[in-house]
Amino acid sequence: MESNPLQIFFFPYMAHGHTIPMIDMAKLFAARGVMATIVTTPLSAPLITKTILKTKNLAFKINIQTIKFPCAEAGLPAGCENVDTIPSTDMIPNFLKAVAMLQEPLEQILFEYHPDCLVADMFFPWATDAAAKFDIPRLVFHGTSFFSLCTSESLKLYEPQKNVSSDTEQFVIPNLPDEIKLTRMQLPNFGKIDEEKDTNKLLKEIKESDIRSYGVVVNSFYELEHAYADHYREELGRKAWHIGPVSLCNRDNEEKAERGKEASITEHECLKWLDSNKLNSVVYICFGSVASFTDSQLIEIAMGLEASGQQFIWVVNKSKHNEEEKEE
Incomplete structure (x- = not known):
C-alpha cells in the first residue's frame, strides 16, 4: 500500500523578491513528489498561477490557497496587497498591521488541511506559533545567504x-x-539606532521566532559559502538546510524570464545584447522591486556606472513616486 505524499504549505511574503524564490522552492519540492500548496492573497494569485503554468515536469500540480488581505481593516487603500503597491512610506506601519492580521486566516487553513510542514517567510514571525497550535513544524525562509545570516x-x-x-x-x-x-x-537604519520603532520590534520578533522554529531553509549551496553554513549551524547552533539555487528548477529561459514583473524589453533582446559582449564583462545591477529612487538619485547612480567604463544591465523599478515627480 502506497503511503500518502508529504504535503507542504509555502507562505511567501508579499514582495516579488520573496515570492519568486518561494515559488521556485515549491516547484523544487513538487518535482520530487511533494504536494505543494502556496498560500497567498487574491492580488498575487494570478501572477503565481501564471508562473506555475509555465513549469514542466512536476510530479504533482502546485495548489494555491488564497486568504483575504485586510486592506480596509488596516487603513490601506483597496488592492494594496504587495509592498510595491504601498502608496507612501507613511503607510508602511499600516501594511505591517495588515500582515499581522493574517495569522487568524492562516490558522484556519492549517486547521482545515493540516499539512506536514509550513515554510513561511521571515516576515511572518507569528507563523511559528500558528503552526505550533496544530503540531506542524515551521521552517523559516529569509531569502538571504548564510553569510548574511551570520x-x-x-x-x-x-x-x-x-x-x-x-x-x-x-x-x-x-x-x-x-x-x-x-x-x-x-549599515541599514535598523542597525544604527536603539529606538523601539516598528522595524526594530519586528526584527526582534523575527529572531525569537527563528529560534523557536523547526529550522531555516537557505537559497544557497554548501560549496559557495561552506565556512558560513558550518558557522551558522555549529557556532550559532541553528538548524538549517541549503536548497539552492532554487532558480535552477526552471529549465528554460522563458520560465526564468517570466517569473516576476513584466520587463520593458524582451528576453531575446537582452540575451542578444549579452551575447554581443565578452564573457564575464557585464555587471548586473538590481536594487529589488521595493527600492524607490528619486530622479536625481537615479541620475547620480547612472553617472557613476557610466564613469566606471563597465558594461552593465541595470534593472530599474518604475515607481509611482518617480511618475509623480515627472508630472510636477
Whole structure:
C-alpha cells in the first residue's frame, strides 16, 4: 500500500523578491513528489498561477490557497496587497498591521488541511506559533545567504558599531570565519539606532521566532559559502538546510524570464545584447522591486556606472513616486 505524499504549505511574503524564490522552492519540492500548496492573497494569485503554468515536469500540480488581505481593516487603500503597491512610506506601519492580521486566516487553513510542514517567510514571525497550535513544524525562509545570516546575527549580538566614534570609522564584525570590516554608514537604519520603532520590534520578533522554529531553509549551496553554513549551524547552533539555487528548477529561459514583473524589453533582446559582449564583462545591477529612487538619485547612480567604463544591465523599478515627480 502506497503511503500518502508529504504535503507542504509555502507562505511567501508579499514582495516579488520573496515570492519568486518561494515559488521556485515549491516547484523544487513538487518535482520530487511533494504536494505543494502556496498560500497567498487574491492580488498575487494570478501572477503565481501564471508562473506555475509555465513549469514542466512536476510530479504533482502546485495548489494555491488564497486568504483575504485586510486592506480596509488596516487603513490601506483597496488592492494594496504587495509592498510595491504601498502608496507612501507613511503607510508602511499600516501594511505591517495588515500582515499581522493574517495569522487568524492562516490558522484556519492549517486547521482545515493540516499539512506536514509550513515554510513561511521571515516576515511572518507569528507563523511559528500558528503552526505550533496544530503540531506542524515551521521552517523559516529569509531569502538571504548564510553569510548574511551570520553577519546580521553577530551585529545584533556584539554591536561593534557602538565601539567607534564616527560613522566613517571602520569596525570588525566579531566571531565570523573571516575579518569583515564595515562602517556605521554602511549599515541599514535598523542597525544604527536603539529606538523601539516598528522595524526594530519586528526584527526582534523575527529572531525569537527563528529560534523557536523547526529550522531555516537557505537559497544557497554548501560549496559557495561552506565556512558560513558550518558557522551558522555549529557556532550559532541553528538548524538549517541549503536548497539552492532554487532558480535552477526552471529549465528554460522563458520560465526564468517570466517569473516576476513584466520587463520593458524582451528576453531575446537582452540575451542578444549579452551575447554581443565578452564573457564575464557585464555587471548586473538590481536594487529589488521595493527600492524607490528619486530622479536625481537615479541620475547620480547612472553617472557613476557610466564613469566606471563597465558594461552593465541595470534593472530599474518604475515607481509611482518617480511618475509623480515627472508630472510636477
